[in-house]
Amino acid sequence: MLLIENLHVSVADxxxxxxxxxxxxxxxxxxxxxxxxxxxxxxxxxxxxKSGYEIxxxxxxxxxxxxxxxxxxxxxxEGIFLAFQYPVEIPxxxxxYLLKAALNSVRKHHxxxxxxxxxxxxxxxxxxxxxxxxxxxxxxxxxxxxSGGEKKRNEILQMAILEPKLCILDETDSGLDIDALKVxxxxxxxxxxxxxxxxxxxxxxxxxxxIKPDFVHVLAHGQIVKSGGPELALELEExxxxxxETSQPxxx
Ligand code: ADP
Ligand code: MG
Ligand code: MG
Numbered sequence: 001m002l003l004i005e006n007l008h009v010s011v012a013d014x015x016x017x018x019x020x021x022x023x024x025x026x027x028x029x030x031x032x033x034x035x036x037x038x039x040x041x042x043x044x045x046x047x048x049x050k051s052g053y054e055i056x057x058x059x060x061x062x063x064x065x066x067x068x069x070x071x072x073x074x075x076x077x078e079g080i081f082l083a084f085q086y087p088v089e090i091p092x093x094x095x096x097y098l099l100k101a102a103l104n105s106v107r108k109h110h111x112x113x114x115x116x117x118x119x120x121x122x123x124x125x126x127x128x129x130x131x132x133x134x135x136x137x138x139x140x141x142x143x144x145x146x147s148g149g150e151k152k153r154n155e156i157l158q159m160a161i162l163e164p165k166l167c168i169l170d171e172t173d174s175g176l177d178i179d180a181l182k183v184x185x186x187x188x189x190x191x192x193x194x195x196x197x198x199x200x201x202x203x204x205x206x207x208x209x210x211i212k213p214d215f216v217h218v219l220a221h222g223q224i225v226k227s228g229g230p231e232l233a234l235e236l237e238e239x240x241x242x243x244x245e246t247s248q249p250x251x252x
Pocket of ligand 1: 011016034036039042043
């Protein structure tokens with residue numbers, strides 16, 4: 001599904017990612033962990049096509065296509081979804097309007113008709129219930145005045161409606177209390193499928209108690225310094241990031 005090879009990315013002429021290699025297959029869950037400032041959000045932003053990130057070396061291939069040739073909105077319609085670390089507020093646009101417009105743009109891209117209004121309402125109410133959200137959130141402006149936890153839940157709601165192929169969750173766990181974390185994890189687990197892959201970016205191990213990854217990668221100073229199975233997350237919890245950061249000689 002996704003192949004990242006020797007990816008180097010600069011922001012404002014400052015090198016941030018310094019040679020990332022990562023292969024993600026359909027059905028897999030990859031966790032990317034790492035200290036603050038290691039480049040986790042930069043990686044997620046580059047995948048979503050956010051502007052301001054310059055790829056100076058390497059390649060990203062999504063479903064056999066060069067991802068860098070695809071505009072951000074095409075990436076989204078082709079099934080790449082990024083749940084932001086800091087979800088944006090969109091005053092004046094209701095949540096339900098955005099959800100419907102986004103779903104219809106994906107359907108149009110795949111030659112499908114617009115979703116039936118009643119079917120959509122049934123779908124969206126079902127997902128809202130699953131995420132234990134109040135239906136009132138559907139009619140409020142997107143993320144406006146939402147608490148940190150409500151914004152994160154709302155990101156998962158968008159994901160549940162759009163049913164993307166590659167789901168990237170950037171620190172969706174931060175700002176969530178333990179009950180909200182479980183609800184969000186249930187939402188993610190319900191979307192697990194052999195046709196879908198997840199990249200879970202997290203600073204802490206606790207999300208991975210609820211969403212079991214197939215692979216764990218540690219990003220430090222713009223490089224993946226260690227990869228392993230779920231046990232690596234537990235080891236990190238115990239020993240801290242300094243353990244892997246210093247276990248790699250030559251990493252600046
Ligand atoms: P993480 O998500 O792992 O905490 P980020 O990807 O947000 O890390 O940031 C990695 C590094 O890139 C940090 O040193 C950060 O200051 C820097 N950085 C990110 N965005 C910008 C920007 N727009 N301009 C300059 N530096 C940036
Ligand atoms: Mg950070
Ligand atoms: Mg970040």
